[in-house]
Amino acid sequence: MSVESAALVYFSPTGTTKAVLSKIGEGLASKLHHIDITTEDRENIVVDDSLAIIGIPVYAGRIPPVAVQRLKRLSGTCPCVCVAVYGNREVDDALLELKNLVTERGFKMIAAGSFIGQHSFNTAERPLADGRPDSSDDALAVNFGEGIAAKLARNDLSEPAVPGNFPYKPNGPSLGGAPVTVADSCDLCGECEASCPTHAIKITDGVVVTQPDECIGCFACVQACPTDARVFPATERLEKVRQWLFDTCKARKEPVTYI
Template sequence: MQTAHLIYFSPTGTTRKVSEAIAQGFGAGKVIHYDVTLPGSKFDTVLTDGVAIIGIPVYAGRVPKLCWQRLQAITATHIPAVLVALYGNREFDDALVELRDLSVAKGFNVIAAGVFIGEHSLSTPTQLIAAGRPDAQDLKLAIQFGQQVAAKIASEHFDTLDMEGHVPYKERPKFGGQAPETDAEQCIFCGKCAEVCPLGIIAVDLLITTNAENCIMCCACVKACEVQARHFRHPQIEEKRAILQKNCSKPKTPEIFI
């Protein structure tokens, strides 16, 4: 049984969840995690055997820049790779073809890809956007996808793979300057928000302060807060959240390219 190299960036955990389900369906003898979500997580390695499952969340229809920077030092000697893009029920746009191009340039042999739906980073308990995704049906499909991948590898037929998306990729908007904030009256200073921040930009002292300039708006801090003291209520974000809620409420279905 082959080793599965699980490579992912997943601030709110949906990419990790789906990637793990695919590995489960694949029936790997051993699963090695390369989690590049937190600051300082960097793996300097050349993968020479087994299968890679590379998972990314979709940010503005693209692969998050930070995520790819953190994967810089992982390369491969043409081992098979399965790509996974998690999106929040809007669109995945060019993220999958970008992930394919980046993976091929690193020496992976891309044999399959899937797009799955995860709860949107901006979803709140009162304004739901793809809340609860991936759900049981999504995870069942992810496991089945893993089984299909195992069958494809056993067949040794690796035809060219078609997938949705465009080159040149859509333009990336500029991020930064907006960040979630903490309601001091509700905060219990547990430090969980700072622990989960992929940028390490939250400081816990007499107050919780956030260096908004470098924030990627992943909302890991908001979702990790057990007393709901952390909110993302910038007017532009409120507007975006309302648009997403209005236009992206019809649940989308995962798609497989194999």
């Protein structure tokens, strides 16, 4: 079968998963249709393209619960590719979780991949997959897309095995806080509010108000702020996690694909 059009479906608060899927799409040499579910509130999203490439970030080895909620609004019957993007620690159960979830929504997984993106906790002092995906990752993603197109051209709809365990590992604990706004640096542009996948940020009467209980720690607002006014307070837990990741996840990991 030929891929006349492909839907790129992604939950991508900081844009990394979107970037990976876009490169995979380049390799398909098909018309691409973006479905961004990061802040999407529609109840029903029907995917009627020839192929769906569905991507999520990995949070502590799982799909973020809010992304699970959004993915459950999808429906389709076309072949799909599952992509998990993680911050150089482990993909753990996320890829299997994604495969099972989209299968329940009617899709047929014919390929999958785990890719590496800059970790949300990355800092200059403790870099975590800094600058990734890089040019090497991009080339591998394009090649993956080409491999998917070649498989479909052979009318091969076989389902590859993916790593992971069921029951899945528990979701990671909360960081116990949320980014705050440095008022003197804030110009009330609204970028933080627009970027938040859980709508935890509201600008009310000239004040940026954040609901900590709704924050998933994606750091989208921190990256989106043009004046660096959004910062995550250096809590004891956050600093311990950052140091542990820096100490144990330095060795570069490479994308793995399953076709």
